[in-house]
Amino acid sequence: MDKILLIIKREYLSRVRKKSFLLLTIVGPILFALLMLAPSLMMLLPQSEKAIVVLDQPNLMDRHKGSDELQFQYANPSTYTVEDLKQMLRDNEDLYAALYIPSGESWDPDYISSNVVFFARGDISMQVESYVRDYLQKQITDEKLKVLGVDPLVIAGAKTSVKLRTIDISKTVETETHAGPKMIVGMVSGFILYFFIFIYGSMVMRSVIEEKTNRIVEVIISSVRPFQLLLGKILGVAMVGLTQFGIWVVLTMLLVFGVSFLLLPSLMDPEVIASSGGMVEDNGMAEALLSGLDFAAMINIPLVVGCFVYYFLFGYILYGALLAAVGSAVDSETDAQQFVLPVSIPLILSIIVLMRVINDPDSSLVVIMSYIPFTSPVLMMARLPFGVAPWELLLSMFFLLLTTVFFVWISGRIYRTGILMYGKKPTFKELYKWLFYQE
């Protein structure tokens, strides 16, 4: 037991002391924080206004000034022609585009709507295009209704906005559900888990190959059992992963909240938030922040973190042990590729199915795969925020535990033979035979 601790200690310290570990561990949360704050930070950036010159013959735009990003300037239809409009755009670098709305001969709304032209240098941004289209559609619709004798006031009064709330009745206390944030938490934790399993699993494999190629392995297994070395290595690397995850969680939280509080102290002022009341869109940062806080309240963070640790640990041990067996069987990392692919197919499959969770977290494919040990870590994490019955979770965890123990045992048997075999490229058939060699 003492020897396993020695091995764990060496495996752990030799990695944690590396500069690359330090770098990734510190840069990681900064990237995360940036990612989470990006939408809010974007709003702080000054928007560049795009100037568009409009030749509006039917006066359909009603001299509309534009939005934050768009500024419409109007050319007098009685003095300017389409050609003048194009010339204006050519001459004036400050103009982003030119919009031509012809009246036709009869001022027929249908004629107008199908003959509006944008002139531009190159392409027009999607945003601008859809803004103009939407605005014109609304104007023309109003125009048509007016022609039909409908009072615009009646139309305004008839407009209804539906606020859709979803109530989850599966809980004893009915709660409002919010699919969006849940989906984000599920996807993000599924993805992070996938990367963690992959990164740390292949770290174990590389380490096994390294020990084999620099020939230290036989020196070590003359002191400890191969299985002790394997286990010590897997657990040591697991602790590296948990350390990194722990630091990330703490740093990300500090960063997200720290940045929010430092950058926008005024927005956190309740009075400001209250007074901004109706004009939430002008106060995007505050809303993003509030929704972030909401978010935290909505999702059972201790459960998510706890499950993440469990599924990372056992998912990683499962794949790490298999990859260690692969590493022991080959002489170099290039030789390992042919075995790595079959081993990691279930993991890749689970990331593909992860996309389906967005559409339907309760689809039977997702549910079944969240029980199957090779795919359960990623998919159960993805399902978790949507609510998973305790028995489902425990069953999935139990399957994973059993499978992991079994495959660690299998891998140990391949490993102890593999590490002493040099100079031949093994086949699956050979690996299978190694299972039954006597120790």
Place this chain on the structure above:
Amino acid sequence: MLAIHCDKVTKSYGEKVILDGVSLEVPEGKIFGLLGPNGAGKTTLIRIINQITGPDSGSVSFFGEKLSRHHISRVGYLPEERGLYRKMKVGEQALYLAQLKGLSAADARKKLRYWFEKMDIIDWWDKEVQALSKGMAQKVQFIVTVLHEPDLLIFDEPFSGFDPVNANLIKDEILEINQKGTTIMFSTHRMESVEALCENIALVNQSQVILQSPLRALKESYRSNAWVVEWFGESLPSQWPQDVELVDYEFLGGRYTIQFRIHSQSAVSNLVSVLMAQGTLFGLQEKLPSLQDIFIERVTNKTNG
């Protein structure tokens, strides 16, 4: 007492038989040579003694006890395939390996200091292994092998890869350790490299021990009455004493090197008087067969018979 006693040890991997009923006796406190060509099964036998792998059948005892896990700390093993972690510091690595052998950190540190100073590599303590020359790394490996003062030291192909200076240095250290009572076991296919060191040898070929004996007795039994004489005179004597048979001679470097076959002890002294009367005798020596010769004879006899 026997340091190691293997009794009918058999080991196979799948269909392939590596060891076929191997029995071996390694006397305590002696230097033992396990000799044989590559692929004969030496390394597997050594791995069994080191408990890296176990026999399919047969038994191994270690200083009279059935070999078991706690004996591991009493064996020092320098494998043929040896190396170190390249990116780890020398001292740290030596400490790690010593602790794996069961030494306490403090004890290991003390002993390492002694050995590093003795081998003149103390300055390398904080260097990474990849900065070391091959010879330096081998010194570190040697130190780590002997550090925990085991009762049995096993060296697999000990001198391969060492430059002559280091090989001699290591050889002297091994002899010194043996003087203190440690049993030494060499395993090699280069028989000439350990011939001068071993008191007992075993020859292994094709999964079996084909010969096991004290080296001197073995050579005695393989004597072929061949003698070599270095002599100078005007010309070779025309008459030889009875029981002396001239096999071959050559004149090189100002003296004759003459090969005889001498069939009786009295004939040797007769030959000496003849040679001394007719010239200057520089040397006379019985030519004992080398291990390599004995091995080849045994192997060919076996296949022929």
